Amino acid sequence: MGKKRLVVIGDELDGIRAAARAVRENPEIEAKVLISSEHLSFNCYILSYFIQNSDEDIFSFMDGIIETFKAQYGIDILTHLKVTDILPLEKKVVFEDLKKGHSSAVEYDKLIIATGAVPVVPEVEGINLGNVLFLRSLDDVMAIREGIEAGRIKKAVVVGANMVGVYTAESLWKRGVKVTLVERGPQILPELDMEMAELVRRQMEHKGVEVLVGEKVLSLIGNAKGDVVEVHTPERILPADLVIWLEDMKPNVEVAKKAGIIIGDSGAIEVDQYMETNVPGIYALGSCAQRIHQITGKPVWLYRQAVDDVALQAVSENIAFENGRVLEKGVLGTMSIQAFDLGIARTGLSLAQAREEGYEVETAIVSVYDDRYACGGSYRENVIKLMVDRSNGKILGVQCVGGVLSDKLVDTVAAVISMGGTARDLAMLDVARHFSYFMNLHPIPLVAHVMVNKLEGKLKGISPFELNDLMQDGEVILLDVRTESEFKMGTLPGAINIPLEELEARKDELDRQRSIVLISERGRRAYLAFVKLKQLGFERLRVLDGGLLIYPFA
Template sequence: MSISHGSAERLVVIGGDAAGMSAASQARRLKGPGELEIVAFERGHFSSFSACGIPYWVGGAVAARDELIARTPEEHRARAIDLRMRTEVTEIDVAGGRVRARDVDSGAESWTSYDKLVIATGARPIRPDLPGVDAPGVHGVQTLDDGQALLDTLTGVPARRAVVVGAGYIGVEMAEALIARGYEVTVVNRGSEPMATLDPDMGRLVHRAMEGLSITMVNDAEVTKILTGEDGGVRAVGTEAAEFPADVVVLGIGVRPETTLARAAGLPLGEHGGLLTDLAMRVRGHRNIWAGGDCVEVLDLVSGRERHIALGTHANKHGQVIGTNAGGGYATFPGVVGTAVSKVCDLEIARTGLREKDARRAGLQYVTVTIESTSRAGYYPGAAPMTVKMLAERRTGRLLGVQIVGREGAAKRVDIAAVALTARMTVEEMTSLDLGYAPPFSPVWDPVLVAARKAVTAVRDGPG
């Protein structure tokens, strides 16, 4: 259904962060206000902010909250985007081509019609249904409001014990932030090793390094309750086996796609709960509705399966594609290979492509190799150890995945593998890559290429 608003079409955007405002901004570049009216709704206090930067703001590496804001509401409005803050969309009427929105502060509701709709509702943190989880001192970290609330707690609490629940990216990054602020940090993790995005043998390296940084790691432990004191505030985190004293608790369990509106509107969702789109980021079966960012599932180019990956890099690319298409152009988002990097203090962690269990789930047979190397020529000052694990498909030798754990200079080496995965290179083809070399930057054989050479041998020596 198309609705006329004078001579201009109306584009409605739900969500004022990376994907939504990238889409709005790109559409505005292509069409002026006389051709396309743009209305965007954001339920929070901030637009176009970097959620990925929150741990570094909390830890003090980023001095001020506003440094994490790429573009303010006023800046968006100056570009003829009607961004309505503190306004939450509560219903999508697909048949009627309209959305219902509620002013968060006043409660007033109204309908807004659209010709084109962008859903960029993001993801919501997993908050387990546990006794005490809503007690003062228990924090999730998803928005700038969340980060400010955590900082207020940290500056207002005289004691110095923190428990982080979960050991994924958010968990380890928040552990670093709390260490930087002088807290005694315990990380409680339900998995066998931290960083479930790595294989357990690589996660074990992260475990050892975190303990070397005076972080107490508790693995194979399910949090069952959060205990509170007489004042109602948090005092400990409990598992079946133990209690861990805490003056502050940070939940770093992960996120799920925020698709409550989409589900209620009958839009198609995948097995991970994310919206399903075509290559143009158009919601499947709906010509005038697009979706992007953390609320969608994306194609994994290595496994051929749909995945949910909540990363700002993808969200911004989705927004560019959506805005181009909504603005009358043409663009596609072909998929991802699953690249991510993180750090905890001076330990760098990187992965791309498939883990062993991903390869098995996809029905692929594979070989693995693990090598130890250094970030620079061994004789050059500052050379630091690095471990690289590589997966290659049996028989064909196609690269399937790479994981890297090391010190300075380790993490961004994963980009070599990300490009190789996208190009569907074999490990033998990788050994001939013309990578930059000088002793301050790399050994003669870069660690990724050393792993590729070893993988070539494993492929050749393996069964046909």
Template sequence: MAAERLVVVGGDATGMAAASHARRLKRPGELAITAFERGHFASYSACGIPYWVGGAVDGPDALIARTAKEHRARDIDLRLRTEVTELDLDGGRVRTRDLENGGKESWTGFDKLVLATGARPIRPPLPGIDAPGVHGVQTLDDGQALLDTLAATEGRNAVVIGAGYIGVEMAEALINRGYRVTVLEAREQPMSTLDPDMGALVHEAMCGLGIETVRGAAVTEVLTDASGRARAVTTKDAAYPADVVVLGMGVRPETTLAAAAGLPLGESGGLLTDLAMRVRGQENVWAGGDCVEVLDLVSGRERHIALGTHANKHGQVIGANVGGGYATFPGVVGTAVSKVCDLEIARTGLLERHARAAGLRFVTVTIESTSRAGYYPGARPMHVKMLAERRTGRLLGVQIVGREGAGKRVDIAAVALTAGMTVEQMTALDLGYAPPFSPVWDPVLVAARKATAAVRAAEG
């Protein structure tokens, strides 16, 4: 009996985790696995790219979890620099193009298909946006291209368009490399993944770190020099010199192939799957990672959240199901943490606008505390914002902005959200305490106490 044929489209976290886990469950004689990756690298940490660019970590080898050679040694036929250009679902095959050998095209058949095509940086249709010197940063190839530009550029002016997670991380990387950095953000405040009042704290801190951060600055054009390279970025009010431009406006699901094949997409353009990560309406097609939408456990809605943590879990679930086992992915609460220099930024659950969109009534509180006991050396200020549902007191979301020791406190709230706890229940959590680590009342619990009072007052 011939082995089943598994084809994986995309060779990073989800795709190779799925292939590796399926291989552990089924031998080569039972399951033949072919994976296609259009880039030069597979199984790498995209989250580490800003720190590679900034010089904090070596790369690209240090960011690769498992090399192509190691995958092949495990009987996974991983083909780098091979782009999938078409899905023929009825015929059970994919068309590929060899990017290294003259673009030769061929078809590969499958019995089971995994789509792990990731996401692509948002690149608005502006004059000059595709000029040399303008970089999106999503893959190791992107990181290497940016480093090549930095090495070949004599000027020291950098402009980052957008102040989301990628934007602020790349701003830090460029500061660390000695660049004068300007961040242009079209919204009221940086970090649209926070509420504006918390984003204002990030803006203040970024300016204090020497990063010029311009709010309400919608980009209109990338100006180029006589050679066609980027030289400045313009808004309606000003022009900012730029020897290098980095796009930091976030990402969108890369579902071009899926859309062309008629697969179901959600509001954000991400693929829709069931709990087993199987594409809805398809018996033998799975999808995961940055190209899918996932269930938000707090709002009950589908959302696109591009994070490596989810991508790896999706791959494990898909690999188990493809390999004959059983696993599900229940959903997320939307936890993310980042930093710019020594400022830590974290959130989990819903923002105010998300809660309103879900039809929830809620209260909000914001407290200022410290990362350690106030008398202990090194105590730094920390702001915690908490959303709770009116009447029930159910925790809806938490945002944290502070220095050392602030960011990972969001995990307390992530667990509470997953468990469906109320803010009053949170006040009794038995958290670790010692003066070097927290005040007697941890800042998250202080916020929970204040939120409990706000819920009672709202219903009084």
């Protein structure tokens, strides 16, 4: 009996990695990978990385990956082959040889679809002008590099302020390009809640990047050579030597759809818990595959930042071993980037997503310094927002903006969510507290303890958005409990100042019949004031979540 034939279609790295693992687990498998270009494809995040790291020889790097998989696993990687059809009944993949100009077919026993995602090309005037790129290939990266090095690219507009848009803006900024980031929605980073995204926007503007929200690009204007020179929005005209359009991506499913493979509600290929499609023996993974969200149980599509190791393991082992099927347990949408000296990470549901799913959501926000400055390192504040189901304390999501440890903090919470954990579970977690990081308080148990206090009625908070609405009505006392010198440096409109240390002596200055919102820089002193005033008989008290540090309306 001959070897089992495994064929992978698509340029995404997930496919070749799954093939390599399957071959490693079962030497009776022989694998072929059909890719349409000369090189494997990387997603926009990795392509952006190569923009800022100009010393990297990306073509040698890519060739090295291909040669490694060939040498170590015996995988046959065939380039310049565009797959046109999958024939499930015949178990064949039909492809066009882009170099020789003819069509042929290859037979398979098992098939992996790893066709990734493609940009959504908008119907905007000038979208086909020169130097308007969607960052889809190494050729795009090389064109940007060469344009910067030759001095032709000095001003760039990045359209779409999602995570990949922010990361790409940083890559250009690091190369000395003047960058404008344009977002049609009300905030940058729609993956985050607004007050968390605002921390990033402030940092970007501090670094010299122009950030425009609530503006839609209407048209792109070119010069006589056919290259873009202007970007027009309803508000302004932006000069541009380069436009990178990153607003929307969609799963690349055309070949799969044509073959009768079911496309899910998310627009991606529907797979079961084994990552298998409705056609037996055909699997899908990476950015072309639909997944199930662990919290909602609903199908979702996520544009993958990197190789999906969990799905990859399920696919490879289910192909390698007929009798030992591995279940894939779903996703949380865990994401992270490092940009503009900030770590930005999230997992689970955002506040808006949780409310849309019908949850009664409680939130807690804390800010903690990581203390690497004590060992000669950097000094960065970590702001963490935790969301739970108010009815049972189950964790729904977390977001972190701060230092380089942001992704690790979020990973910790992601693990607890995957186990069905609650705020109390998180508060009791025995986490590592190395003296050079978080010398006083570890942010994960801290934010969980704040949440537990809220759930148990020991603390009442108010979000920046609720407070902004109350301030319009003028029905609330804003009590700033910082020092007088801090207060004079800036506070919220209409706030009065009684420092925490003077609160008991000056309690009679406060009207007990009115609602009082306590504010401080990060919320800690406001919480201490809350406890003290409670002991003094005040009832209508709330603390501004996260403090002035994250208040987005100041």
